[in-house]
Amino acid sequence: MNKTLIVIPTYNEKDNIVRLIEAIHGEKVLADILVVDDNSPDGTGKIVEKLSKKDSSTHVMHRQEKVGLGKAYVAGFKRGVDAGYEKLISMDADFSHPYTALKTMISLSKPDRVVIGSRYVKGGRITGWRWPRYINSWGANWITRTILRIKAKDVTAGFKSYPVEFFKKIDLDKVQASGYAFMVEMSLLAQENGFKLVETPITFADREVGESKIQGELIKSAKLVFHLAAQKKSYRQFVKFCIVGTINTGVDWAVFYPAKIVLSGLQPQTAKQIAKAISFVISALSNYIMNRKWTFRSKEKQIVKEGAKFMLVAFGGLAINQAVFYLATGQLHWRDIFGLIAATAAATLWNFFINKQWTFKNK
Ligand code: GDD
Ligand code: MN
Numbered sequence: 001m002n003k004t005l006i007v008i009p010t011y012n013e014k015d016n017i018v019r020l021i022e023a024i025h026g027e028k029v030l031a032d033i034l035v036v037d038d039n040s041p042d043g044t045g046k047i048v049e050k051l052s053k054k055d056s057s058t059h060v061m062h063r064q065e066k067v068g069l070g071k072a073y074v075a076g077f078k079r080g081v082d083a084g085y086e087k088l089i090s091m092d093a094d095f096s097h098p099y100t101a102l103k104t105m106i107s108l109s110k111p112d113r114v115v116i117g118s119r120y121v122k123g124g125r126i127t128g129w130r131w132p133r134y135i136n137s138w139g140a141n142w143i144t145r146t147i148l149r150i151k152a153k154d155v156t157a158g159f160k161s162y163p164v165e166f167f168k169k170i171d172l173d174k175v176q177a178s179g180y181a182f183m184v185e186m187s188l189l190a191q192e193n194g195f196k197l198v199e200t201p202i203t204f205a206d207r208e209v210g211e212s213k214i215q216g217e218l219i220k221s222a223k224l225v226f227h228l229a230a231q232k233k234s235y236r237q238f239v240k241f242c243i244v245g246t247i248n249t250g251v252d253w254a255v256f257y258p259a260k261i262v263l264s265g266l267q268p269q270t271a272k273q274i275a276k277a278i279s280f281v282i283s284a285l286s287n288y289i290m291n292r293k294w295t296f297r298s299k300e301k302q303i304v305k306e307g308a309k310f311m312l313v314a315f316g317g318l319a320i321n322q323a324v325f326y327l328a329t330g331q332l333h334w335r336d337i338f339g340l341i342a343a344t345a346a347a348t349l350w351n352f353f354i355n356k357q358w359t360f361k362n363k
Pocket of ligand 2 (some may be wrong): 092
């Protein structure tokens with residue numbers, strides 16, 4: 001038994017799979033192969049079954065139905081982990097992932113990192129795709145990378161090498177993606193569990209025989225990406241921060257109007273300014289308390305210091321709010337409502353990020 005297992009899911013790949021296995025052997029790659037076939041109507045499973053009888057490094061796993069690429073990988077990886085392999089590689093059957101890169105992938109692989117055969121780093125290329133598919137892939141990759149904040153260029157890549165340590169750390173039964181979004185979820189899980197994402201350039205060549213099964217996966221994958229984003233701690237915190245902010249805008253008004261009435265003995269302009277100052281301080285304080293307790297669950301003991309930082313950030317936010325509003329309405333001549341929206345958005349983002357990183361030291 002070799003220490004590395006290459007897991008290749010197949011669905012109707014009879015004209016590719018045997019050639020690919022032979023090509024891998026031809027490269028003298030030190031790895032075993034596990035083909036996970038979803039009962040392909042074209043007989044791929046039977047063909048590999050026959051081959052595995054005389055080739056002791058090739059194995060096949062038959063599944064009753066086509067339930068998706070992600071599910072096929074989960075089943076294949078589980079079997080590989082149970083069998084005691086140290087490195088597990090995911091690879092397409094259609095020659096899109098260059099078998100000539102396998103040796104490099106294996107040599108780069110270490111217990112603390114996931115190696116990605118990447119199309120989008122320097123030296124990586126895609127050949128054979130027509131531009132709509134290219135734009136599609138590039139765009140999906142960019143959006144996914146941005147909203148999930150994955151530190152890799154190719155986050156939808158299917159050609160990867162995982163250390164067994166990764167599978168010991170995560171729970172494959174809890175993986176949510178059943179289809180192509182599986183690739184993204186794995187990249188995210190790797191990053192969140194402290195594994196480095198290391199990219200090595202590959203040339204991804206479109207398949208020459210057989211058909212792609214990606215149709216219908218785009219919407220499903222997009223849904224899962226948003227779902228994964230919503231589960232991220234920082235997004236939940238941001239939503240909480242906005243809710244707290246909205247509540248305290250209410251507090252601000254609820255203090256401002258009565259205060260103005262109480263101060264009505266003073267000159268109107270002065271009364272207004274004092275009332276505004278009072279309502280700002282009170283709403284900022286209640287904002288602080290709610291965010292400390294609920295949004296960031298801070299355990300900091302020096303509450304005065306933390307509170308002072310929060311107030312300082314709030315003043316910064318106020319200045320940004322005014323500056324953006326002035327710029328938008330006074331200089332760019334936007335309508336007041338749009339100026340207000342832009343000013344609120346800018347100040348909210350500032351407040352959120354600075355408070356998260358600096359005030360509450362939330363990583
Ligand atoms: N067992 C099983 N079950 N295998 C499947 C299934 C399934 O439901 N769906 C697809 N496969 C197999 C195919 O037979 C092939 O070996 C591999 O998974 C990739 O499928 P393709 O249909 O060729 O994918 P693609 O070329 O459109 O997509 C490639 O690029 C994407 C990003 O642009 C793949 O590399 C994806 O992994 C990648 O995300
Ligand atoms: Mn393909």
